[in-house]
């Protein structure tokens with residue numbers, strides 16, 4: 001503790017922990033509403049454009065031609081299993097060796113510790129949840145009831161979509177509500193052929209343009225952000241110099257900065273949230289400075305926790321006081337429990353023999369999407385819930401690359417195209433269970449003296465049955481389309497690599513069985529809000545980040561209203 005002056009210089013209206021997708025939104029909303037906001041980020045600063053070192057590199061400029069060197073892969077097996085961990089973006093991924101954790105069950109924890117978090121790395125898929133998703137737990141009798149419904153979040157989806165810029169087609173499907181879309185990215189001819197084939201064979205199955213956070217037609221608000229039209233380079237994971245996709249670094253963080261109300265503090269590893277027994281509320285946040293390793297306390301009236309689902313669990317579990325000996329707000333004992341994720345285990349590949357007179361040119365940073373079709377209106381399988389799926393087609397370039405000198409040149413000039421390849425991967429809902437949990441391992445500390453996170457999360461029988469069903473159903477859909485050489489595979493990958501981990505700090509109606517209320521506000525500590533994936537009561541099948549953005553904007557609006565009323 002320092003002097004009063006020093007405490008004043010460390011006091012803000014609001015503190016946001018984490019500067020990734022959800023923290024960026026918290027910072028923008030709170031700063032725009034006039035709150036002096038401190039954003040604490042454990043990683044280094046990554047400034048838009050100037051800190052994207054690989055963004056304009058040609059393939060031959062990478063010393064290892066795009067591959068991460070074998071020695072680095074061997075030392076970092078978890079992050080190496082992520083498809084995007086390549087030489088051009090490896091600097092944005094957290095290395096296993098530097099940030100160890102305990103796997104009680106195999107769990108590939110993929111992280112991005114820097115300003116912008118994983119918003120630099122994400123695949124930008126942004127599908128809204130539907131009413132079927134919010135009512136799922138109540139209808140099917142698992143987890144606890146969501147304290148909100150689609151109508152509560154719909155206006156906030158619209159709000160964040162307009163600012164972030166989401167491209168998509170209005171498909172009019174109840175299972176995948178339409179949003180505020182910029183023009184969609186076209187499907188190619190074979191993808192459109194599959195759309196028609198599925199449409200002819202099934203009345204309740206659809207293939208649509210995947211909605212994604214790309215500026216296909218920038219609007220004035222995007223130009224005001226300094227962003228421009230997506231050039232479809234599909235090199236997004238390097239950081240986009242055009243700001244063509246939504247990343248906190250190009251969008252919310254600079255916007256918050258422009259208000260003059262944001263203080264961004266990188267290299268600030270949050271240790272815990274400080275709770276004052278006498279005041280009966282959280283008063284601030286303890287940080288370990290990554291450079292000096294000093295512990296420093298910062299103070300604020302409200303705190304938004306946006307460190308990404310599992311790190312948010314870790315911070316809350318480590319926030320112990322006499323009032324909360326088992327973690328902040330943990331009266332119910334459910335903190336750290338009911339962690340869930342998306343089941344990405346199975347995929348399917350095939351070839352298509354038609355359309356050989358057509359090929360595609362250029363690139364496209366998205367694909368097709370098959371919304372969930374299982375157990376939507378009624379229970380029809382021996383497993384609960386369902387899965388969505390990605391779908392894409394491309395033509396294989398089979399240009400011969402053998403020979404040397406003129407033979408090689410002649411071969412390369414032939415530019416031969418092989419058949420079309422088609423493929424899909426599953427995105428299954430998993431059921432949150434008490435036995436899937438995270439906890440602190442007090443015997444193992446990280447380099448900042450913070451207990452390591454112990455992760456105990458695995459598949460269950462529901463996931464096994466769902467995986468099998470996906471393989472059977474997609475095989476049938478591919479067969480009906482006349483695709484050949486169909487191979488459905490259960491890759492048996494560990495949970496985690498889906499990078500959609502959720503829960504542990506779930507929302508609910510009852511403080512006895514949940515940590516947060518319907519405003520993402522802690523039942524027991526009303527000036528603390530959790531709006532990243534940790535808050536999720538169930539997982540649905542859609543890529544979750546758009547929902548985190550909408551929940552964050554909604555919670556920030558509520559928090560500021562409550563502050564003005566003097567309630568927090």
Ligand SMILES: Cc1cc2nc3c(=O)[nH]c(=O)nc-3n(C[C@H](O)[C@H](O)[C@H](O)COP(=O)(O)OP(=O)(O)OC[C@H]3O[C@@H](n4cnc5c(N)ncnc54)[C@H](O)[C@@H]3O)c2cc1C
Nearest residue numbers: 018020021022042113117118123124125270308532543545
């Ligand atoms: C390759 C890849 C593809 C993906 N594709 C999609 C997709 O298509 N669609 C989709 O919806 N989602 C996708 N995701 C997931 C998406 O990136 C996450 O859901 C999203 O980033 C979560 O937002 P967040 O704010 O919770 O966390 P993050 O964006 O990870 O931000 C958390 C921030 O908190 C910081 N932090 C953590 N601990 C502390 C601490 N103790 N103190 C201070 N700061 C801390 C981190 O450094 C980080 O900057 C993908 C992820 C990856 C890696």
Ligand code: SF4
Nearest residue numbers: 230231233234240244
């Ligand atoms: S595809 Fe679009 S968003 Fe991605 S790097 Fe290219 S221009 Fe940027």
